[in-house]
Amino acid sequence: xxxxxxxxxxxxxxxxxxxxxxxxxxxxxxxxxxxxxxxxxxxxxxxxxxxxxxxxxxxxxxxxxxxxxxxxxxxxxxxxxxxxxxxxxxxxxxxxxxxxxxxxxxxxxxxxxxxxxxxxxxxxxxxxxxxxxxxxxxxxxxxxxxxxxxxxxxxxxxxxxxxxxxxxxxxxxxxxxxxxxxxxxxxxxxxxxxxxxxxxxxxxxxxxxxxxxxxxxxxxxxxxxxxxxxxxxxxxxxxxxxxxxxxxxxxxxxxxxxxxxxxxxxxxxxxxxxxxxxxxxxxxxxxxxxxxxxxxxxxxxxxxxxxxxxxxxxxxxxxxxxxxxxxxxxxxxxxxxxxxxxxxxxxxxxxxxxxxxxxxxxxxxxxxxxxxxxxxxxxxxxxxxxxxxxxxxxxxxxxxxxxxxxxxxxxxxxxxxxxxxxxxxxxxxxxxxxxxxxxxxxxxxxxxxxxxxxxxxxxxxxxxxxxxx
Amino acid sequence: xxxxxxxxxxxxxxxxxxxxxxxxxxxxxxxxxxxxxxxxxxxxxxxxxxxxxxxxxxxxxxxxxxxxxxxxxxxxxxxxxxxxxxxxxxxxxxxxxxxxxxxxxxxxxxxxxxxxxxxxxxxxxxxxxxxxxxxxxxxxxxxxxxxxxxxxxxxxxxxxxxxxxxxxxxxxxxxxxxxxxxxxxxxxxxxxxxxxxxxxxxxxxxxxxxxxxxxxxxxxxxxxxxx
Numbered sequence: 077x078x079x080x081x082x083x084x085x086x087x088x089x090x091x092x093x094x095x096x097x098x099x100x101x102x103x104x105x106x107x108x109x110x111x112x113x114x115x116x117x118x119x120x121x122x123x124x125x126x127x128x129x130x131x132x133x134x135x136x137x138x139x140x141x142x143x144x145x146x147x148x149x150x151x152x153x154x155x156x157x158x159x160x161x162x163x164x165x166x167x168x169x170x171x172x173x174x175x176x177x178x179x180x181x182x183x184x185x186x187x188x189x190x191x192x193x194x195x196x197x198x199x200x201x202x203x204x205x206x207x208x209x210x211x212x213x214x215x216x217x218x219x220x221x222x223x224x225x226x227x228x229x230x231x232x233x234x235x236x237x238x239x240x241x242x243x244x245x246x247x248x249x250x251x252x253x254x255x256x257x258x259x260x261x262x263x264x265x266x267x268x269x270x271x272x273x274x275x276x277x278x279x280x281x282x283x284x285x286x287x288x289x290x291x292x293x294x295x296x297x298x299x300x301x302x303x304x305x306x307x308x309x310x311x312x313x314x315x316x317x318x319x320x321x322x323x324x325x326x327x328x329x330x331x332x333x334x335x336x337x338x339x340x341x342x343x344x345x346x347x348x349x350x351x352x353x354x355x356x357x358x359x360x361x362x363x364x365x366x367x368x369x370x371x372x373x374x375x376x377x378x379x380x381x382x383x384x385x386x387x388x389x390x391x392x393x394x395x396x397x398x399x400x401x402x403x404x405x406x407x408x409x410x411x412x413x414x415x416x417x418x419x420x421x422x423x424x425x426x427x428x429x430x431x432x433x434x435x436x437x438x439x440x441x442x443x444x445x446x447x448x449x450x451x452x453x454x455x456x457x458x459x460x461x462x463x464x465x466x467x468x469x470x471x472x473x474x475x476x477x478x479x480x481x482x483x484x485x486x487x488x489x490x491x492x493x494x495x496x497x498x499x500x501x502x503x504x505x506x507x508x509x510x511x512x513x514x515x516x517x518x519x520x521x522x523x524x525x526x527x528x529x530x531x532x533x534x535x536x537x538x539x540x541x542x543x544x545x
Numbered sequence: 546x547x548x549x550x551x552x553x554x555x556x557x558x559x560x561x562x563x564x565x566x567x568x569x570x571x572x573x574x575x576x577x578x579x580x581x582x583x584x585x586x587x588x589x590x591x592x593x594x595x596x597x598x599x600x601x602x603x604x605x606x607x608x609x610x611x612x613x614x615x616x617x618x619x620x621x622x623x624x625x626x627x628x629x630x631x632x633x634x635x636x637x638x639x640x641x642x643x644x645x646x647x648x649x650x651x652x653x654x655x656x657x658x659x660x661x662x663x664x665x666x667x668x669x670x671x672x673x674x675x676x677x678x679x680x681x682x683x684x685x686x687x688x689x690x691x692x693x694x695x696x697x698x699x700x701x702x703x704x705x706x707x708x709x710x711x712x713x714x715x716x717x718x719x720x721x722x723x724x725x726x727x728x729x730x731x732x733x734x735x736x737x738x739x740x741x742x743x744x745x746x747x748x749x750x751x752x753x754x755x756x757x758x759x760x761x762x763x764x765x766x767x768x769x770x771x772x
Contacts, residue, residue: 431727434729
C-alpha cells in the first residue's frame with residue numbers, strides 16, 4: 077500500500093494537483109480572513125458612530141433637563157427592540173438607571189471607549205455575564221457617568237458562521253482533492269502500466285503488439301498512437317530490410333554462381349588462349365556488374381538517409397532536362413525511338429542536387445528505352461514538366477506497353493523486376509533510386525497510365541521550388 | 546612516367562605496380578602515408594596515386610601538406626568512398642582526379658596517362674591541332690585538312706577533350722565526367738553513340754580513321770592513323 081502511494085506520488089498529475097490544492101487553499105484562507113476582518117471592522121465602526129451620536133445626545137439631555145428626564149429617555153429607549161446597552165451610575169459607582177443589571181467590574185471607572193469587549197448580564201437572563209459588548213463611558217458634571225454600549229454577539233456570530241463555513245469548505249475541498257488525486261493518479265498509473273507491459277511484450281519480440289488506445293483522445297492516446305505509428309514504420313522498414321536482404325542474397329548469389337562457373341570453365345581453356353581471354357573478360361564484366369549493384373544499393377541508402385542534403389544547390393530544371401535530353405537523344409534515335417523534349421513553362425529553378433536529379437532522370441530514360449519498344453509501332457519517349465498542386469512534376473512518359481495498375485506500386489521497390497524472365501539488363505534498383513531522390517527533394521514518385529504507355533512523374537515539392545523571375 | 550603509388554593494400558599495390566611497369570612506366574610504392582609524404586618531398590614524380598585511407602597519414606592530409614609545400618605534381622585519389630561529396634572533398638584537398646574502388650586497371654591507366662602528361666595547360670589553349678585536324682575554341686570551328694566540319698556544341702566539347710588528350714586512351718566514364726559533368730554510369734550506351742556520330746563527322750570522308758575504339762578501355766584520337 078505504501079509503495080502504491082509512493083508510486084502515486086510520482087505521477088506528475090498527482091503532484092501537480094497536490095501543489096495546486098495547497099496554493100489554492102492558502103489563497104482561500106487569506107481571502108476569507110481578509111474579508112471577515114474587513115466586514116467586522118466596518119460593522120464595528122458603524123456601532124461606534126451610532127454610540128458616539130447617542131452619548132452626545134444623552135449628555136445634552138442631562139445638561140438641559142437634568143437626571144430625571146435622562147433616566148426617562150433611557151427607560152424608553154431601553155424598551156425598544158434591539159436596544160443599545162445603557163447604564164447610569166452615581167458618583168459612588170452604583171447603577172441608578174439602565175437596562176444592564178451587572179457589568180464586569182471596573183468598566184465604569186474609565187471614561188471613553190472600552191479598550192476591549194467586556195461581559196455583562198441582561199435582565200431576565202438568569203445566566204451570569206455571558207454577553208459581550210463594547211461601550212463608551214461619559215462623565216457628566218456632578219460625577220454621574222453614562223455608558224452606552226452595544227452587544228457584539230452578532231459580530232461574534234458572524235465570525236463563527238464564516239469560520240464554520242470555511243472549515244467545511246476546506247474539508248470538502250481536501251476530501252475531493254484526495255479523491256481526485258487518487259482516481260486521476262490511479263488512472264494515469266494504470267495507463268502507464270499498460271504501456272510498459274505492451275512495451276515489454278514488444279521488446280520481447282511480439283512485433284504485432286501495439287500500445288493500448290482508450291479512444292478518449294487524451295494525451296496518453298496521442299502518445300500511444302504516435303508510438304504505434306512509429307512501431308508500424310519500424311515494422312515496415314524491418315520488413316523492407318528483410319525483403320531486401322533476401323533479394324540481395326538471391327540477386328547476388330545468381331551472378332556469383334555464374335561467375336564461379338565461368339572461372340571454372342576458363343581454367344579448362346588452357347590450350348585456347350584467345351577463348352580463355354574472352355572468358356576472363358566476361359568474368360571481369362560480371363564482377364563489374366556485381367559491384368555496380370552494390371554501388372546502387374549504397375547510393376540508395378545514402379540518399380534515403382539524406383546524407384547528400386548538404387550539397388543541395390540551385391538547379392535549373394530546364395537546363396537539367398536539356399542536358400539529359402541531349403545526352404540521350406542520339407542513343408534513342410539509334411534504337412529507333414523518338415525522344416522528345418517538350419519545352420513548356422520550363423523556366424524553373426529549384427533547390428536540389430543536379431547530379432542526383434540527372435541520375436534519376438537518366439534511370440527513367442534508361443527504363444523507357446528498355447521497355448518502351450513494341451514491335452509494330454513507333455516508340456516515343458517524352459520529357460516534360462507539369463505544375464501540379466503538390467509540386468513540380470518532372471515527367472518521362474512513353475507509349476510502350478506500360479505497367480498494370482497492380483504492378484505500379486511494386487515497381488518502385490528494391491530489386492523488383494516486373495519482367496519475370498529477367499532477360500533485360502538491369503538490377504531492379506533503378507526506380508528505387510529515383511524514388512529516394514524524389515523523397516530527398518520533398519517529393520514523390522508516381523507511376524501513371526499514359527494511355528497507352530507509362531507516365532512516370534518525379535515530383536519535386538512545391539515548397540522547395542521557387543519561381544524564377 | 547615516374548609514378549608514386551601510396552597504397553597500404555599489398556595485393557592491390559603489387560598488382561598495380563606490375564601492370565604499370567608492363568605499360569612502360571616507372572613506379573615507386575609506399576605502404577603508408579608518412580613514407581609516401583617523405584618520398585613525394587624528396588623525389589621527382591610525374592604523378593601521385595594516393596589511397597584515401599592510409600596508416601599514419603591519410604591520403605588527403607598527405608596531399609594537402611605536399612600542396613602547401615608548393616608541390617603541384619598531379620594527383621589521383623583512390624577511394625572506396627564513391628559519393629559525390631567524397632569526390633568533391635578529394636578534389637578540394639588538391640586532387641586532380643578521383644577514382645572509386647574497385648576500378649578496372651584500364652580506367653586507372655587511362656586517367657594516369659591523361660593526368661601525368663598534362664603538358665602545360667592544354668585546356669587554356671585556344672587552338673588545338675592533332676594531325677590534320679584543327680579546332681579553334683574562339684571561333685568554335687573545326688577543320689580537317691582544311692575542310693570545315695560542322696559540330697553540335699556538345700560534340701565540339703567532346704572533340705576538344707579528345708584532342709587535348711590526343712594519342713591517349715580516354716574511357717567512357719572520363720568522357721561523361723569531363724564533357725557532360727555526370728558522375729554516374731547510364732545503362733544505355735549513350736557515349737558510344739555520341740562518339741560514333743562524331744566519328745561520322747570527322748572521319749567519314751577521310752582515309753585515316755583518327756577516332757579509334759580501344760577494346761575494353763575506351764577511345765583514342767590518334768594523330769597518325771593505324772597504330
